[in-house]
Amino acid sequence: MPFAFELLLSALVLVGAVLTLIGSLGLVKLPDFYMRLHGPTKATTLGGGAILLVSVLYFSQKSGDVSLHEILITLFLFITAPVGAHLMAKAALHLKTKKVKRTGDYRGE
């Protein structure tokens, strides 16, 4: 494996892992559900995408042709994350989950 390619893969896998960690850190630290929804649905999805890209590049380089399994997972993850987040936000609004004052209320109460 060429050195530059290995450097690229190492940097990308570290970026992916750090983004995943930031997403979970948001899940733990932020004060209410509507804020907590942001961490996992944005940062963690991007981190997962970066890690899967590393896998695509590594196995393509190893076998000599393009491996498509991981692209399938990436595509599925990127399509389903916003749908899941939308449904969870709707459920939380329906249950009138508690929010901090900073989150805001646009119903004019």
Place this chain on the structure above:
Amino acid sequence: MLEISLQIALLLVSIALIMSFYRLYVGPSAPDRILALDTLYVNTIGLLVIAGILLDSALFFEAALLIAVMGFVGTVALSKYLLRGDIME
């Protein structure tokens, strides 16, 4: 070099998994727990893919794909249950 960074990434993703477990345990509301489960699925996919590269095996992708599909179905089913009180109407 790739092996060392893969091991560091494994450690970071494991810490992320523990954090999502914390949110799953503490709650406090039901949507919080669904969100924690959803994060757990995505983190597990990352963990499996990193383990697959580290062990140089392509066996892990089927497991990761299955977790991705079933995780999405689980999130949708739980959210629909909270939203409507029923999954299939």
